[in-house]
Amino acid sequence: MSTRTSWADLAANSAAENTTAGSSANNASVGTTSAAPARSTYVPPHLRNRVPSSDPPAPAYSGPASSNDRQGYGGPASSNDRQGYGGSRWGPPRNDYRSGYGVGGVGGRTGGWGNRSGGWDRGREREVNPFGDDDDTEQAFSEQENTEIDLGEALNQNIRRCKYVKPTPVQRHAIPISLAGRDLMACAQTGSGKTAAFCFPIISGIMKMQGQSAQRPLRGARTVYPLALILSPTRELSMQIHEEARKFSYQTGVKVVVAYGGAPLNQQLRELERGVDILVATPGRLVDLLERARVSLQMVKYLALDEADRMLDMGFEPQIRKIVEQNDMPLPGARQTMLFSATFPKEIQRLASDFLFNYIFLAVGRVGSSTDLIVQRVEFVHESDKRSHLMDLLHAQRANGVQGKQALTLVFVETKKGADSLEHWLYVNGFPSTSIHGDRTQQEREQALRSFRSGNTPILVATDVAARGLDIPHVAHVVNFDLPNDIDDYVHRIGRTGRAGKTGLATAFFNEGNASLARSLADLMQESNQEVPACCSLVMLFALLMEGGTVVLEEADLVAVTFEGTLHSVGAVQIIIVEQTAAVDMGLLADMEDMVQG
DNA sequence: AAAAAAT
Numbered sequence: 001m002s003t004r005t006s007w008a009d010l011a012a013n014s015a016a017e018n019t020t021a022g023s024s025a026n027n028a029s030v031g032t033t034s035a036a037p038a039r040s041t042y043v044p045p046h047l048r049n050r051v052p053s054s055d056p057p058a059p060a061y062s063g064p065a066s067s068n069d070r071q072g073y074g075g076p077a078s079s080n081d082r083q084g085y086g087g088s089r090w091g092p093p094r095n096d097y098r099s100g101y102g103v104g105g106v107g108g109r110t111g112g113w114g115n116r117s118g119g120w121d122r123g124r125e126r127e128v129n130p131f132g133d134d135d136d137t138e139q140a141f142s143e144q145e146n147t148e149i150d151l152g153e154a155l156n157q158n159i160r161r162c163k164y165v166k167p168t169p170v171q172r173h174a175i176p177i178s179l180a181g182r183d184l185m186a187c188a189q190t191g192s193g194k195t196a197a198f199c200f201p202i203i204s205g206i207m208k209m210q211g212q213s214a215q216r217p218l219r220g221a222r223t224v225y226p227l228a229l230i231l232s233p234t235r236e237l238s239m240q241i242h243e244e245a246r247k248f249s250y251q252t253g254v255k256v257v258v259a260y261g262g263a264p265l266n267q268q269l270r271e272l273e274r275g276v277d278i279l280v281a282t283p284g285r286l287v288d289l290l291e292r293a294r295v296s297l298q299m300v301k302y303l304a305l306d307e308a309d310r311m312l313d314m315g316f317e318p319q320i321r322k323i324v325e326q327n328d329m330p331l332p333g334a335r336q337t338m339l340f341s342a343t344f345p346k347e348i349q350r351l352a353s354d355f356l357f358n359y360i361f362l363a364v365g366r367v368g369s370s371t372d373l374i375v376q377r378v379e380f381v382h383e384s385d386k387r388s389h390l391m392d393l394l395h396a397q398r399a400n401g402v403q404g405k406q407a408l409t410l411v412f413v414e415t416k417k418g419a420d421s422l423e424h425w426l427y428v429n430g431f432p433s434t435s436i437h438g439d440r441t442q443q444e445r446e447q448a449l450r451s452f453r454s455g456n457t458p459i460l461v462a463t464d465v466a467a468r469g470l471d472i473p474h475v476a477h478v479v480n481f482d483l484p485n486d487i488d489d490y491v492h493r494i495g496r497t498g499r500a501g502k503t504g505l506a507t508a509f510f511n512e513g514n515a516s517l518a519r520s521l522a523d524l525m526q527e528s529n530q531e532v533p534a535c536c537s538l539v540m541l542f543a544l545l546m547e548g549g550t551v552v553l554e555e556a557d558l559v560a561v562t563f564e565g566t567l568h569s570v571g572a573v574q575i576i577i578v579e580q581t582a583a584v585d586m587g588l589l590a591d592m593e594d595m596v597q598g
Numbered sequence: 599a600a601a602a603a604a605t
Contacts, residue, residue: 233602233603234602234603235602235603260603260604261603261604261605262603262604265604265605282602282603282604283602283603283604284602284603284604284605285603285604286604287603287604288604288605289604291604310602315601315602315603316602316603319603414599414600414601415599415600415601416600416601437601438601438602438603463600463601463602464600464601464602465601465602467601484600485599485600489601
């Protein structure tokens with residue numbers, strides 16, 4: 001162990017490497033954003049007039065609320081960036097570090113809030129080993145192991161137990177930035193380890209805070225004061241983040257609690273009362289808890305939004321604003337905010353900057369790109385043929401046999417009703433399947449997911465509730481039975497396969513109803529090195545779909561393909577679709593051009 | 599238009 005390069009070392013080295021460059025070999029770009037130029041000099045009121053201190057007990061650690069850190073970072077990402085977030089702070093071990101977590105009960109957290117819930121050290125004794133291996137827990141706390149501690153030895157140990165060998169690009173860049181105290185907007189492909197990228201710095205930071213005496217205000221006797229808040233758009237994703245965070249924080253003394261709707265409130269309240277450092281939640285339930293004054297956000301030092309673009313789109317934005325801006329959450333600059341997603345439309349990035357202070361924008365690859373670990377196929381399937389076509393795919397899959405663990409197939413449909421009816425149809429036709437959507441009870445949803453994960457029902461029919469974030473091992477095939485209207489949704493859906501370096505297959509059923517997706521789909525496929533015909537234009541995609549239908553094209557933006565003489569429009573592009581079998585000649589094309597212009 | 603998210 002001592003001879004090998006540690007996980008943390010790798011992170012440290014790469015932090016140093018990358019602070020000077022705007023891009024690196026793995027195509028990550030880091031830079032301060034131009035979206036909020038006016039904000040870079042803003043200092044929140046409570047931080048004004050503060051003399052850069054000479055760093056007593058919390059010095060080496062550049063904590064999230066430390067004012068001098070922030071000031072160290074003023075300018076745009078340039079050569080002085082190196083001093084900014086990398087280098088010295090991500091350096092050698094510090095002695096003050098262990099004091100907080102080494103032995104249960106040391107230091108700080110005694111005032112008013114911890115003891116009534118039994119205290120975190122007692123909680124730790126009862127902590128169930130989430131790894132199911134009881135053999136080497138003592139080793140984990142070996143006192144001699146005082147080597148390169150950056151995230152904290154207990155956390156490093158948990159990372160090893162999770163069999164994480166080497167940080168992914170997003171982790172390698174995001175973790176040092178977060179450890180240095182900077183706000184972050186991070187975009188990286190599905191399945192590239194974003195959860196860990198925001199969990200590690202949060203857990204590490206809270207471990208360090210345990211060494212300091214934190215005063216929690218005395219509010220209502222039953223109010224709890226989490227130090228970190230992680231929000232996600234679906235209940236199941238919150239559950240999953242909770243599970244992950246619990247693994248990472250095993251025996252660190254950091255308590256993780258989850259709160260979401262559809263499940264009994266009382267149980268969640270009891271968990272909260274036993275103490276909470278990191279609260280993982282869906283927005284609705286959290287708003288409820290805030291209104292009941294069972295949770296205060298006053299002590300929050302870390303705010304993470306997973307699937308951040310989703311959290312800030314029309315459906316969620318008011319709730320998020322309510323939570324972040326209309327409660328007692330510290331202002332940007334007094335907390336550390338991290339936004340993560342695989343997709344992040346520009347207009348939502350702009351909106352998101354409201355929640356950030358002097359932040360760094362990190363993108364691994366193009367924002368919204370897909371991983372080339374996923375083989376994408378598009379097949380032209382009429383609405384009426386979709387079921388039998390799916391049946392063919394499933395039969396073929398069954399015939400090809402399955403190696404090792406049961407290969408799972410996730411089938412996305414557009415509506416809840418459609419999910420129910422397809423599930424039933426599959427079931428009747430001898431394919432063990434289940435479904436998940438927002439009209440099912442929470443129990444049913446969780447049961448469906450369990451049954452799918454275990455391979456008991458290797459087919460899951462889902463609405464977009466399952467499109468984002470869920471990490472289900474052995475999903476070999478994602479079928480877009482109904483394609484979404486938005487390419488970003490497509491990216492998230494197919495991202496349920498091809499995770500953590502594994503390959504996957506995604507099949508889309510495409511027909512005339514999906515014309516509005518065609519161009520972006522073609523672009524995406526080309527970008528992720530998918531087999532799209534020679535010139536991967538919209539035209540060629542259609543040509544592929546038409547299976548040999550003749551396509552004549554003179555103008556790049558005018559497309560003629562063969563399908564039932566219907567006129568379609570794709571964005572600015574006019575598309576004429578004629579009979580599948582008809583050869584398109586120049587005369588016909590001219591006629592169609594007239595049609596389009598007329 | 600649909601999906602998700604509190605009771």
